Amino acid sequence: xxxxxxxxxxxxxxxxxxxxxxDARPLYIVDETExxxxxxxxxxxxxxxxxxxxxxxxxFIDKANVFPKNILNWDGEPGQIPTKDKTYIWVDTFARWKxxxxxxxxxxxxxxxxxxxxxxxxxxxxxxxxxxxxxLIETVRKSNRTLDTFEVGIDDLxxxxxxxxxxxxxxxxxxxxxxxxxxxxVAQFGIELVDVKIKxxxxxxxxxxxxxxxxxxxxxxxxxxxxxxxxxEARKIFGEKERDLKxxxxxxxxxxxxxxxxxxxxxxxxxxxxxxxxxxxxxxxxTLEIYSETLGENSSLVLSTDADFLKYLKGFSINx
Numbered sequence: 001x002x003x004x005x006x007x008x009x010x011x012x013x014x015x016x017x018x019x020x021x022x023d024a025r026p027l028y029i030v031d032e033t034e035x036x037x038x039x040x041x042x043x044x045x046x047x048x049x050x051x052x053x054x055x056x057x058x059x060f061i062d063k064a065n066v067f068p069k070n071i072l073n074w075d076g077e078p079g080q081i082p083t084k085d086k087t088y089i090w091v092d093t094f095a096r097w098k099x100x101x102x103x104x105x106x107x108x109x110x111x112x113x114x115x116x117x118x119x120x121x122x123x124x125x126x127x128x129x130x131x132x133x134x135x136l137i138e139t140v141r142k143s144n145r146t147l148d149t150f151e152v153g154i155d156d157l158x159x160x161x162x163x164x165x166x167x168x169x170x171x172x173x174x175x176x177x178x179x180x181x182x183x184x185x186v187a188q189f190g191i192e193l194v195d196v197k198i199k200x201x202x203x204x205x206x207x208x209x210x211x212x213x214x215x216x217x218x219x220x221x222x223x224x225x226x227x228x229x230x231x232x233e234a235r236k237i238f239g240e241k242e243r244d245l246k247x248x249x250x251x252x253x254x255x256x257x258x259x260x261x262x263x264x265x266x267x268x269x270x271x272x273x274x275x276x277x278x279x280x281x282x283x284x285x286x287t288l289e290i291y292s293e294t295l296g297e298n299s300s301l302v303l304s305t306d307a308d309f310l311k312y313l314k315g316f317s318i319n320x
Contacts, residue, residue, distance in 0.1 A: 025057075025059060026056060026057065026058075026059045027054055027055065027056055027057070028054075028055055028057060028064040029053070029054055029055070030049055030050075030051065030052050030053055030054075030055055030066075031052060032052045032069075033068060033069050033070050034052075034066050034067065034068060034069055035048055035049065035050045035066075035067050035068075035069045035099070035102050036048070036049040036050075036055070036064050036065065036066050036067075036102075037049070037064075037065045037067070037102045037103055037106050038057055038062050038063070038064060038065070039062070039063050039065055039106070040058070040061055040062050040063075041061070044103050044106065044107065045062065047103075048101075048102040048103055050069065065102075065106055067099050067102050067105065067106075067112070068098075068099065068112070069098070069099070070098065071096050071097070071098045071194055072096070072097055072098060072099075072112065073094070073095075073096060074094065074095040074096070074097055074116060074119045074120070074123065075094045076092070076093045076094065076095070076120055076123060076124060076127075077092075077120075078090045078091065078092040078200070079091055079124060079127075079128070080204060081127070081128050081131045081132060082131075082132060083131060083132065083134065083135055083136040083139065084132060084133060084134050084135050085135045085136055087135075087136045087203070087207055088203070088204040088206070088207055089131075089136065089139075089201055089202065089203055089204065089207070090200075090201070090202045090203070090204060091127060091131055091139075091198060091200075091201055092198070092199045092200040092201075093123065093124075093127050093178075093196060093197065093198050093199060094196075094197055094199050095119065095123055095193060095194075095195060095196045095197070096193075096194040096195045097119065097186070097191050097192065097193050097194055098191070098192055098194060099115075099190055099191060099192075100190060100191065100192045101190030102190060103190070104188075104189065104190030105189060105190035105191065106190075107190075108188065108189040108190060109189050115189060115191060118186070118189060119186065119191070122182050122185045122186055123178070123182050123193075123196060126178045126179075126181040126182040126185075126196075127178055127196075127198075129181060130174050130175075130177050130178045130181070131174075134169055134174060137167065138167060138168070138169045138170060138171070138174065139171055139174055139198070139201060140171065140201060141167050141170060141171060142167070142170035142171040142172045142173075143167055143170060144166055144167045171198065174198075175196055175197060175198060178196050179193060179195070179196050182196065
C-alpha cells in the first residue's frame with residue numbers, strides 16, 4: 001500500500017516534467033515543414049534531421065532545436081536613400097529566404113529573430129549601394145516601353161522636351177544586383193536568399209512637393225496652350241464671320257442696286273412714254289415741280305420778263 005502511494009506521485013511528477021520540460025522527453029517529432037538540430041550541452045550532435053517522424057534523443061541532455069524548412073519572409077523598414085542624381089526617395093523592400101544549413105545557422109545566429117536582424121543589416125546595405133549607384137528613373141522603370149497612359153496635351157509637351165533619358169539598367173537588374181551582393185553575405189549564416197523585391201518607392205516630402213509643383217506648372221502650360229489655340233481659333237472664326245458678312249452685305253447691296261437701277265430705268269421708260277404723248281404737258285408739270293421746290297414764302301427772284309422760267313406765270317390772273 002505504501003509502495004502504491006509512492007509510485008503514483010512519482011508518475012505524476014514525471015508526467016508533469018515530460019509535459020513542461022521538452023528537453024526531458026526521450027522522443028520528439030519532426031514535422032514535414034521542419035528540420036531539427038540536436039545539441040548536447042550547447043554543442044551540435046550529428047547531422048541535421050530533415051526526415052519527418054518520431055525521433056529518439058537522450059532526455060535532459062539532448063535538446064531538439066527546430067527550424068522551419070520552408071521559405072520565410074523578411075520585410076524591411078522603409079529607408080531614405082539618395083539616388084545618383086541626388087534625388088532623395090523612400091525605398092521599401094521585402095525578401096524571401098530559407099535555412100539551407102541548419103547546423104551553420106544555429107552556430108551563427110541561433111534563431112530566426114537574430115537572423116531577421118542580420119538580414120536587415122545586409123539587405124538594407126545592399127539596397128542602399130544599388131540605389132545610390134543609378135539615377136531615379138532606373139530604379140522606377142525596367143524598360144523604355146511607352147507607358148499605357150493617356151492625358152490630353154501631355155504628349156505634345158513631351159515632344160517639346162529635347163532630352164529623354166533612355167533606360168540602360170532598369171529595376172529588375174538593380175534588384176538582381178541587390179541579390180548578388182547580399183547572397184554571399186547571408187550564406188555564412190546557413191541562409192539562402194531566394195528573392196528581393198522593391199515593394200514601394202516614394203519621394204521624400206521636399207522632393208514630392210517639388211514634383212507636384214512641376215506637375216502643376218506643366219498642366220498650367222498645357223492649359224495656356226489650349227487657351228492660346230482656342231483664342232487663335234476664335235479670332236479665325238470671327239475673321240471668317242466678318243469676311244462672310246461683308247461679302248453677303250456687298251452682294252446684297254449689289255443686287256439691291258441692280259434691282260433699283262432696273263426699276264428706275266423702267267420707271268424712266270414709262271415716264272418717257274407717258275410724257276411723249278404730250279410734251280407740252282410734261283414741260284408744264286416739270287416747271288411746276290421746279291416752282292414748288294424753288295419758290296417759297298421768303299424766296300426772292302430777280303428775272304427779266306422775257307425769261308422762260310416765268311412763261312407759265314405771264315398773263316396769269318386771279319378772277320375775283
